[in-house]
Each structure stands twice: as C-alpha cells, then as structure tokens.
Amino acid sequence: xxxxxxxxxxxxSRRQLKKIIEKFKEDRDxxxxxxxxCHAHTTPSADVWEQLxxxxxxxxxxxxxxxxxxxxxxxxxxxxxxxxxxxxxxPPSTIVVFWEDGSVYKKKVVKALYVRLQQEPYAQEFxxxxxxxxxxxxxxxxxxxxxxxxxxxLHFLSKNAGDDLxxxxxxxxxxxxxxxxxxGERRPISLADVRLFVDQRIDDNIFNLVDAIVAQNVKHAxxxxxxxxxxxxDSLYIFAMLLRQFRILLQMRDLYERExxxxxxxxxxxxGIHPFVAKKSLSAMRGYTMKRLQEVYTALLQLxxxxxxxxxxxxxxxxxxxxxxxx
Numbered sequence: 001x002x003x004x005x006x007x008x009x010x011x012x013s014r015r016q017l018k019k020i021i022e023k024f025k026e027d028r029d030x031x032x033x034x035x036x037x038c039h040a041h042t043t044p045s046a047d048v049w050e051q052l053x054x055x056x057x058x059x060x061x062x063x064x065x066x067x068x069x070x071x072x073x074x075x076x077x078x079x080x081x082x083x084x085x086x087x088x089x090x091p092p093s094t095i096v097v098f099w100e101d102g103s104v105y106k107k108k109v110v111k112a113l114y115v116r117l118q119q120e121p122y123a124q125e126f127x128x129x130x131x132x133x134x135x136x137x138x139x140x141x142x143x144x145x146x147x148x149x150x151x152x153x154l155h156f157l158s159k160n161a162g163d164d165l166x167x168x169x170x171x172x173x174x175x176x177x178x179x180x181x182x183x184g185e186r187r188p189i190s191l192a193d194v195r196l197f198v199d200q201r202i203d204d205n206i207f208n209l210v211d212a213i214v215a216q217n218v219k220h221a222x223x224x225x226x227x228x229x230x231x232x233x234d235s236l237y238i239f240a241m242l243l244r245q246f247r248i249l250l251q252m253r254d255l256y257e258r259e260x261x262x263x264x265x266x267x268x269x270x271x272g273i274h275p276f277v278a279k280k281s282l283s284a285m286r287g288y289t290m291k292r293l294q295e296v297y298t299a300l301l302q303l304x305x306x307x308x309x310x311x312x313x314x315x316x317x318x319x320x321x322x323x324x325x326x327x
Contacts, residue, residue, distance in 0.1 A: 001095045002085065004117040007126035008102035011165035016124065017065065017099055024063045024095070034062040040072035048077065056093050063095045070110050071103040079109045085116060102126075128163050131232065138168065142189065147176045149189040157194045162232065171197050206241045207280055210249070213242075213325055214288055214296060221322050235314040236307070243304065245281070246297045248273060252285045253293055299325050 003020065005013045025032055036051045048066065056062045069078065084090050098117055105111045117123060129137060135158035142149050149157075161168055174197045175189045205228065212221035228238050251271055255261040261270065268278035285293075303321045307314050 002090075002117065002120045002122065003095065003097040004100075004120050004123040005097065005126065006100040006102060006114075006117075006123075008128050009126040009163075009165060010101050011169065013099065013101075013124075013126040016126070017097065020097060021063065021065070024061070028061055029059050029063070033057045034059045035065075036062070037065045037067060038069075040066075040068040045074050045077040052094055052096065053091055054094075055091075061093055061095055063097065065097045065099060067099045068101065069098070070100050070105055070114055075107060075109055078113055082109065082113045082116065085113075129165075130163075131158060134158050134163055134165075134168070137165070138172070141169070141172055142176070145172065145176050147179065147186055147189060149175075149194075150191060153189055153191040153194045156191055157198060159232070161198050206245050207284060209238075209242065210245050211284065213322060214292060216325075218323065222319075225318070225322070235318045239300075239303065239307070239314065239318055243300050246293065246300055248277065248281050249285050249288065250290075250293050250297055252278075252281055253288070253290050256285065257290060296325055 005016055007013055021035060024035060029035060034056050038048050038051060048069075051062075051064045054062065066073075090096060100114075105114050118125075135154060138158055139149070139154060142154075157168075157171065161171060171194070175193045176186075178193050178196065179189045180186050205224065209221060209224040209228075211217075212224055225238060248271065252267055255267055255270060261267055262282075264278040264282040265275060267273075267282060268275045271278070273281075299321060303317055306312060306317055311317065312320075
C-alpha cells in the first residue's frame with residue numbers, strides 16, 4: 001500500500017501523518033517496532049532500501065515513512081523506486097507513506113514520480129485554505145479545545161492572522177489559556193483576547209517593513225510588501241499601517257529629544273499605545289534620526305494625498321513610494 005500526503009499546508013498533512021502512525025501502532029504494532037521514518041537529508045539510500053524490503057517483526061505489516069524525498073532525495077534512487085511502484089514490486093507487507101511539503105519539482109524523474117503518486121487511491125493533497133475555510137477550521141479547533149469564541153473575535157482572527165495554521169494553532173492555545181481564569185472557569189474568547197496576540201504579529205511584519213524602508217533596502221521592502229499581499233492584505237491596509245507606525249516613531253523621537261523620555265512604559269502611557277508596540281518602537285526609534293523619520297513621513301503624507309485625489313492605483317503608488325524613498 002502507498003499513501004501520498006502532499007501540499008503546502010504542512011500543519012494538516014503533519015497531523016494526518018501523526019494519525020496514520022498512531023492508528024498503525026494501535027491496530028498492529030503497539031511497541032512501534034515496525035514504524036520507521038526516513039528523512040531525505042539524513043537517511044542514506046541504502047538504508048531506505050533496507051527499510052522498504054525488511055520483513056515485519058512480530059507483526060503482519062511495516063510502516064515506512066519517506067519524508068521529503070521528492071524534494072531532496074537521490075534522483076537515481078527515486079528513478080529505481082518509480083520502477084518498483086509501477087511494477088507493483090514493493091513488498092505487500094510494507095505500507096509506504098510519502099510525505100512532501102508542496103515543493104516545486106523540476107527534474108523529469110521526480111515530476112513523473114510525483115504525478116504517479118497523485119494517482120494512488122490514498123493520495124491526499126493539503127492545499128492552503130482560503131479565508132472561509134480558515135475561519136471554519138478555527139471555529140472547529142477552538143470547539144475541540146473545549147472553548148468558545150465570540151463571532152467578531154473569530155472574524156478578526158481569520159482576517160488578520162493569515163493562513164499559517166502552525167501560527168494560528170499557537171494563537172488559539174494562547175487565547176484559550178488567557179480566557180481561563182484562576183479557578184479554571186472559561187469565558188468565551190473575546191476580540192480583546194485575540195488582538196492581544198495577533199496584533200503583535202501584525203506589528204512585527206510592519207516593523208520589518210519599516211526597517212527595510214528606512215535602511216533603503218528596496219529588495220527586502222518589496223519582499224515584505226508581497227508577504228502582506230500573500231496573507232490577504234491590500235495596499236491601502238499596508239499604507240495605513242506604515243503611516244501609523246511612522247507617526248508613532250516620530251512622536252516617540254520627539255518625546256525622546258524634547259522631553260528626555262526614554263522609558264517605553266512611560267511613552268506608551270503618554271501616547272496611548274500598546275506597551276508591546278512602544279517597546280518595539282523604542283528599540284527601532286533609536287536607530288533613526290529625526291530628519292530621516294520626517295523625510296519618510298512627509299513622503300507618506302504626499303502618498304496619502306495622491307491616493308485620496310485618485311492620482312493612481314494605490315498599489316502602484318505604494319511601489320513608487322518605496323522605490324523613491326529608498327534612493
């Protein structure tokens with residue numbers, strides 16, 4: 001039997017792989033003597049063949065997992081393996097699980113094997129989910145964790161946290177723990193709970209973009225902008241976040257120079273911003289001169305005017321801004 005788990009959503013494919021291993025142990029091999037995992041970057045080809053053709057120990061079946069071999073495995077081994085699969089010459093006592101992370105395969109032999117494995121009855125693709133699917137997944141995960149979430153909090157989480165289920169799972173766990181009081185009573189997860197953990201990631205992304213712009217690193221700035229587009233943000237959102245962040249940096253720089261305020265906690269109170277944002281901004285602000293911050297902020301204000309007057313498409317205007325300000 002051949003099982004093929006593949007796709008860019010490695011969270012769900014990893015979870016499925018874990019279920020397969022647990023089910024095999026439960027039904028056939030409680031001690032795990034017949035479960036073997038081979039990694040493309042660490043397992044020699046000779047060891048792979050040995051695992052594929054070994055006889056089961058105190059069991060009728062063996063489970064052999066081949067991780068990342070289409071992406072990083074030896075081409076000669078894959079070509080030979082393709083022949084065994086096509087001729088159905090692998091031992092019937094061996095269950096082979098191919099796990100792949102959705103890489104693009106360029107070599108002819110690998111592409112052919114990839115297409116062949118997709119035709120297997122137990123091939124399962126784990127593509128990245130869309131916004132509606134992510135929201136449904138979030139609701140199900142939170143419910144299975146024994147918690148509840150307010151509708152507006154669920155919508156905010158699905159809209160602003162992207163499609164990285166590894167990250168989302170961490171946010172869910174943090175929110176569930178935060179919504180549990182000292183005696184173990186759980187209240188519904190609120191929008192405030194979600195923002196407490198999600199806003200930090202949003203701000204981290206914007207901080208990285210701000211750093212790239214001020215440092216005149218055009219290539220990295222455009223990369224960060226594309227990352228924002230990839231997770232569903234539009235150019236107006238990116239512009240608004242940039243304007244907000246540079247305004248905060250200017251205000252903090254002014255307090256630092258004019259009022260001699262150097263505590264992030266004090267600045268957070270004076271400016272009415274989240275302590276996390278103040279702490280991150282203070283660290284960044286010390287690396288920028290007032291003159292440089294004013295230059296960038298002035299350019300952002302000019303961009304704001306151009307957008308409001310219909311001077312071009314926001315995405316194109318944002319690209320021009322990054323190109324000009326980074327010169």
